[in-house]
Amino acid sequence: MNLLAEPLIQRMLLVGLLVGLAAPVMGTYLVQRKMALLGDGIGHVALAGVAAGWLAGSLFDLAQQDALAIPGAVLFAIIGAVLIERMRSRGAAADVVMAILFYGGIAGGVLLIGLAGGSNANLLGYLFGSISTVTWGDVWMSVALAAVILLVGIGLRTALFAVTHDQEFARSTGLPVEALNMVVAVLAAVTITVAMRVVGVLLVSALMIVPVAIAQLITRSFARTMHLAMGIGAALTLTGIWITVFYDVQPGALIVTLGVLVYGAVASITTLARRGT
Amino acid sequence: MSDPAEIRDVPPSLVEARDVRVSLQGTEILHGVSLTAQPGEVVALMGGNGSGKSTFVRSIVGAVPTQAGTIRLFGRPATASSRAHLGYVPQRISAAGGVSATALEVVTSGLLGSRDGADRVGARLRGLLPPRDAHARARAALRSVGIEDLAKRDVSRLSGGQQQRVLIARALVRKPRLLILDEPMAGVDLESQVAFSHTVGHLKHDGVGLVIVLHELGALARHIDRAVVLERGCVTYDGPPPKDLGVHALPGHDHDHPHTDPPARDGGIGLEGP
Numbered sequence: 001m002n003l004l005a006e007p008l009i010q011r012m013l014l015v016g017l018l019v020g021l022a023a024p025v026m027g028t029y030l031v032q033r034k035m036a037l038l039g040d041g042i043g044h045v046a047l048a049g050v051a052a053g054w055l056a057g058s059l060f061d062l063a064q065q066d067a068l069a070i071p072g073a074v075l076f077a078i079i080g081a082v083l084i085e086r087m088r089s090r091g092a093a094a095d096v097v098m099a100i101l102f103y104g105g106i107a108g109g110v111l112l113i114g115l116a117g118g119s120n121a122n123l124l125g126y127l128f129g130s131i132s133t134v135t136w137g138d139v140w141m142s143v144a145l146a147a148v149i150l151l152v153g154i155g156l157r158t159a160l161f162a163v164t165h166d167q168e169f170a171r172s173t174g175l176p177v178e179a180l181n182m183v184v185a186v187l188a189a190v191t192i193t194v195a196m197r198v199v200g201v202l203l204v205s206a207l208m209i210v211p212v213a214i215a216q217l218i219t220r221s222f223a224r225t226m227h228l229a230m231g232i233g234a235a236l237t238l239t240g241i242w243i244t245v246f247y248d249v250q251p252g253a254l255i256v257t258l259g260v261l262v263y264g265a266v267a268s269i270t271t272l273a274r275r276g277t
Numbered sequence: 278m279s280d281p282a283e284i285r286d287v288p289p290s291l292v293e294a295r296d297v298r299v300s301l302q303g304t305e306i307l308h309g310v311s312l313t314a315q316p317g318e319v320v321a322l323m324g325g326n327g328s329g330k331s332t333f334v335r336s337i338v339g340a341v342p343t344q345a346g347t348i349r350l351f352g353r354p355a356t357a358s359s360r361a362h363l364g365y366v367p368q369r370i371s372a373a374g375g376v377s378a379t380a381l382e383v384v385t386s387g388l389l390g391s392r393d394g395a396d397r398v399g400a401r402l403r404g405l406l407p408p409r410d411a412h413a414r415a416r417a418a419l420r421s422v423g424i425e426d427l428a429k430r431d432v433s434r435l436s437g438g439q440q441q442r443v444l445i446a447r448a449l450v451r452k453p454r455l456l457i458l459d460e461p462m463a464g465v466d467l468e469s470q471v472a473f474s475h476t477v478g479h480l481k482h483d484g485v486g487l488v489i490v491l492h493e494l495g496a497l498a499r500h501i502d503r504a505v506v507l508e509r510g511c512v513t514y515d516g517p518p519p520k521d522l523g524v525h526a527l528p529g530h531d532h533d534h535p536h537t538d539p540p541a542r543d544g545g546i547g548l549e550g551p
Contacts, residue, residue, distance in 0.1 A: 028376055031376050032375045034374075034375045036375075156402055158385065158386055158389060158404065161382065162386035162387075162390075165378065165383065166367065166369075166374075166386075168335070168338075168365075169365060169447070170390070171338070172338035172339060172340060172363065172365040172390075173365075173389060173451070174339075174357035175390040175402070176401075180402075212376065220429075220430070220434075221378065221379045221382060221429075222376055222377065222379070223382065225377055
């Protein structure tokens with residue numbers, strides 16, 4: 001039996017590939033800005049968006065009650081990202097802002113799902129990922145969102161690097177610093193909602209950050225770090241999803257665990273190599 | 278006050294700041310500061326900690342808003358487009374960010390933003406030069422500060438002085454007519470101080486105007502044409518620098534102020550002393 005001919009496996013691998021390529025692009029900018037945990041904050045807000053979409057679905061008596069869950073997540077994640085960026089630019093402590101989003105997102109999600117007549121179990125698929133339920137509609141949505149992330153994230157790399165590297169210098173050159181910061185925040189939000197389907201809200205940030213952390217051990221250039229992280233991200237998601245075809249393990253957890261193991265192995269090898277020279 | 282007809286006959290100052298007032302978080306930091314710089318002139322902006330030197334240069338480059346006064350660059354009101362010929366080296370102690378980046382990448386980022394011909398947003402965001410030409414320009418800028426051989430090195434692995442030279446190259450790659458540097462000598466090694474002094478000499482010879490925030494004239498003393506001293510947000514001296522060294526010697530200097538560098542705003546690695 002040719003497993004690659006199975007539509008479900010095709011859908012899973014395609015979404016996994018897109019997420020694996022796109023997430024590290026935005027992760028590179030978040031690490032550059034030393035805001036690696038931003039993805040967690042936005043992810044929790046996205047969870048409240050999932051529940052709000054669920055509530056809207058029940059209010060409109062939609063046949064598929066969670067039809068608006070992903071649009072709700074996209075909307076809430078973007079609003080959350082814009083709020084974080086505005087508060088950060090006004091001098092608020094980034095960690096405090098993110099902590100408030102963490103708690104507000106998870107509490108709002110549980111409350112709203114209850115109001116929608118659902119239970120916390122309905123949120124589990126979004127907390128831990130549910131790639132095995134991905135539809136062709138989800139695939140095309142992922143293709144569109146990933147295309148935007150890749151086009152902007154790679155196409156404007158030098159400008160986004162300039163702003164995330166040294167905001168004050170970038171402002172002196174006349175670059176639209178606020179607008180570019182907002183682009184990074186909104187694209188991070190979009191990335192999270194795309195990746196949420198694969199690894200879940202709880203691990204979504206890992207898919208953005210771990211490949212970058214691994215690439216950083218090997219490369220010394222910003223562009224190469226981004227490119228290598230994209231390759232590592234794609235390899236991790238495809239490997240993790242492929243293993244779950246044969247073994248009954250949770251894909252998101254497996255992908256992130258693989259990433260952490262690869263990080264440990266590469267860190268050990270590079271440390272030993274440095275000592276040897 | 279000069280006669281307007283007379284003004285038309287002389288080239289405009291590279292920077293002309295008049296009675297600039299800046300407030301930060303409700304506190305007025307600058308109480309009407311004025312400064313001019315002409316082509317080929319090197320102006321040292323001096324004063325103790327908290328005197329407003331950095332706030333003043335940040336207002337000139339557009340990093341902080343002004344509440345009153347006027348700032349003109351190259352004869353035009355200071356706007357994003359009039360900063361096309363401005364080079365700026367912010368006060369910092371590290372050129373490294375959260376992700377590894379080569380010196381070439383850092384310097385190349387200086388080619389973006391307002392430039393002659395970069396009228397469209399796309400040109401400002403992506404630059405006007407093809408990547409190969411942009412890299413050639415960046416290499417030339419690194420060569421001008423004596424570190425072209427470090428072009429492919431990760432900036433976080435460079436010494437403090439080398440990192441500072443990378444940031445100066447990032448400003449020079451814009452081919453500025455006016456270069457503003459905020460404490461470029463703070464915490465850099467002697468070799469980099471000497472190299473920077475040579476760079477200042479070349480720029481001055483080429484007609485570039487420089488405004489340099491300094492605590493001590495040090496290795497740059499022979500290039501300084503004028504010293505402007507700030508004290509508690511006001512200009513207390515504007516004239517030729519004295520022959521002896523340092524801000525201590527300048528009129529209006531508050532001798533109670535300690536001469537230590539302020540803490541870095543954005544963290545970074547520690548640097549070796551001079």
